[in-house]
Amino acid sequence: MEKILWEQVQLVRQQSPLVHNITNFVVMNNTANALLAAGASPIMAHAKSEIQEMIGIAHSVVINMGTLDEYWSESMILAAKTAHSTGKPWVLDPVGAGATSFRDEVLHQLLQHQPTVIRGNASEIIALAKANTTATKGVDSTAQSNEAIDAARSLVDQYGTIVCISGETDIILNSQQEIFIKNGHPLMTKVTGLGCSATALIGAFIGITQDKAMAVAAAMAFIGIAGELAAEESKGPGSLQVNLIDKLYTITEQEFSNRLKIERK
Ligand SMILES: Nc1ncnc2c1ncn2[C@@H]1O[C@H](COP(=O)(O)OP(=O)(O)OP(=O)(O)O)[C@@H](O)[C@H]1O
Numbered sequence: 001m002e003k004i005l006w007e008q009v010q011l012v013r014q015q016s017p018l019v020h021n022i023t024n025f026v027v028m029n030n031t032a033n034a035l036l037a038a039g040a041s042p043i044m045a046h047a048k049s050e051i052q053e054m055i056g057i058a059h060s061v062v063i064n065m066g067t068l069d070e071y072w073s074e075s076m077i078l079a080a081k082t083a084h085s086t087g088k089p090w091v092l093d094p095v096g097a098g099a100t101s102f103r104d105e106v107l108h109q110l111l112q113h114q115p116t117v118i119r120g121n122a123s124e125i126i127a128l129a130k131a132n133t134t135a136t137k138g139v140d141s142t143a144q145s146n147e148a149i150d151a152a153r154s155l156v157d158q159y160g161t162i163v164c165i166s167g168e169t170d171i172i173l174n175s176q177q178e179i180f181i182k183n184g185h186p187l188m189t190k191v192t193g194l195g196c197s198a199t200a201l202i203g204a205f206i207g208i209t210q211d212k213a214m215a216v217a218a219a220m221a222f223i224g225i226a227g228e229l230a231a232e233e234s235k236g237p238g239s240l241q242v243n244l245i246d247k248l249y250t251i252t253e254q255e256f257s258n259r260l261k262i263e264r265k
């Protein structure tokens with residue numbers, strides 16, 4: 001599997017997919033930089049008037065509801081609808097799912113347009129599957145990724161989507177398989193928006209790969225390994241944020257295959 005995953009890292013570098021992001025104010029800069037470092041081409045565009053044309057030229061769409069508002073929620077729903085109806089892959093980051101009823105209502109509408117992939121932390125995936133089973137502590141997880149597997153499976157069954165639960169172990173599920181990736185570093189939770197960067201990278205990988213589950217695995221292994229390598233050279237969260245972007249840019253096949261910790265069931 002190592003080879004297949006690394007091939008996708010190379011494909012992103014070679015093909016530079018255009019990724020249309022409707023994302024939050026906090027991470028807009030970091031996620032654009034993560035996409036550029038990976039070799040992809042980001043565009044952040046939120047206006048309802050340009051959604052359809054933009055999706056027309058993009059390889060994929062990222063919808064991240066981190067700093068949701070009334071206008072953006074309409075842009076997101078229009079983008080989800082356009083992506084689904086024109087066959088463009090799209091990934092949903094349900095930031096803060098379960099925190100408020102507004103967020104849950106918008107999520108409910110987004111799910112009707114069948115995201116290709118949903119990537120969230122365990123609390124968000126649990127909240128998304130069943131409102132109010134768990135307290136989402138703002139945008140950070142209060143649960144472990146394995147506690148969200150049943151919730152993820154219900155989303156897979158209901159919407160035909162791939163679900164990625166991120167955390168110490170990243171778990172990727174579809175109807176046929178479960179993939180576990182044990183890369184990453186605990187310091188990554190002290191930099192805002194690394195989950196959002198993971199989602200943006202998923203956007204790049206699903207934009208150029210037919211096997212979407214492998215694309216998600218490649219994206220998660222890529223950021224996990226880059227994070228691990230970066231953490232070893234960082235004094236704290238500030239330098240980690242910068243070093244991680246450098247590692248996404250410089251990572252080699254050898255570093256990737258030496259570090260990869262993956263299991264498939
Ligand atoms: N405890 C941990 N140990 C090792 N790696 C981790 C740990 N927690 C997170 N990571 C790494 O960080 C990545 C981002 O996942 P995380 O679950 O923290 O996202 P998130 O909560 O959505 O973050 P944000 O909302 O700030 O973007 C994971 O894919 C994993 O590589």
Ligand SMILES: Cc1ncsc1CCO
Pocket residue numbers: 024026027066067095139192193196
């Ligand atoms: C801290 C924060 N608040 C809304 S979005 C965001 C970034 C992590 O998703």
Ligand SMILES: [Mg+2]
Pocket residue numbers: 095096120121139195196
């Ligand atoms: Mg998140």
